[in-house]
Amino acid sequence: MTSTVHASRRIERLVAGRATADGAGVKLTRVLASELQRRLDPFLMLDAFANENPDDYIAGFPPHPHRGFETVTYMLAGRMRHRDSAGNEGLLEPGGMQWMCAGRGVIHSEMPEQEDGLMEGFQLWLNLPARSKMQPAWYRDIPAAAIPDYALPGGGRVRVLAGASQGITGAITRPDTEPLYLDVWLDAGMTFAQALPVAHNAFVYVYRGEVQIAGTPVPSRQMAVLDNAAHADGVSLLAGAEGARLLLLAGQPLGEPIAQYGPFVMNTEAELHQAIQDYRGGVLA
Known part of the structure; x- marks a missing residue:
């Protein structure tokens, strides 16, 4: 049960990501950073975190602002509590996803609700088109049971977090960027x-095991940027001897200027200055 792909995209480059810390000291790997934002438009950032030591995550992400894009948090293990300035609150649990559109502004926190054990997952930042950056913020919790999936012949599964695969519509569909x-x-x-x-x-x-794409191996904890060859109609993956678990993402580029200052992503420097002024003035949201 897979798509018919006559010519697979190839790997343009492999990216290992870099170790960093964010929030109040949460250790993570920044896989997609600012230098790839234009190449992977509309995606702005991808962080991967997998920490057994509570000292590496327990301080969490205290209240902080966002404007101009969407955040997508996907948990594999652990529990995280979301609260925001619009009055939303939710608990993100294993296998669940949180989709937040910051729009014109929101202040939120993401704090662990565990004192030991594994905390593992991903946070993706997805850009908004210029005309939508100042829309009202919204938030949605999607529990594991509400994320559609399908079995693969001979073993394996695909969870469809966003977009559609094999006729299965994911938990979220979005206009403009059309993320898969x-x-x-x-x-x-x-x-x-x-x-x-x-x-x-x-x-x-790839976050477990190894895959090959058009004959090139992609080891664990590496990102493969796929080319945009005109003759390619998709991507084909071959799992290694230990199997694999991986994220596959694709989206329609916006082709708009990107102006970023920390948690604000707009189109111009003037809009960034306004976002900072609004935040300092207490009128971000």
Whole structure:
């Protein structure tokens, strides 16, 4: 049960990501950073975190602002409590996802609700088009049971967080950027193919095991930026001897200027200055 892909995209480059800390000292790996924002438009950032030591995550992400984009937090293990300035509150649990559109502004916190054990997951930043950056903020909690998935022949599964795969519509669909966000589990030696629009930028992040794409291996904790060859109609993956788990993301580029200052992503420097002024003046939201 995979798409028919006649010509797979190839790997343009491999990215290892860099170790960093964010929030109040949460240790993570920044896989997609600012230098790739234009190449992987509309995606702005991808962080991966996997910490067994509570000292590496317990301080969490105290209240902080956002404007101009969407945040997507996907948990594999652990529990995180969300609260924001619009009065929303939710508990993100294993297998669940939180989708927040910061729009014209929101102040939120994401704090662990555990004192030991593994905390593992991802946070993705997805850009908004200029005309939507000042829309009202909104937030949605999506529990694990509400994320559609389907089985692969011979073993393995695909969870459809956003977009659509094999006729299965994901938990979220978004206009303009049309994001595809899949969590793909492959048993040893399995193949998986996904059709992709030629114009969409796409990448794969392997977080368990290894896969091959067009004959090139992608080891664990590496991101493969996929090319945009005009003849390619999708991507084909082959899992290694230990199987693999990976994220596959693709989206329609906005082709707009990107102006970023920390948690604010706008189109111009003037808009950034206004965001900072609004935050300092207590009128961000």
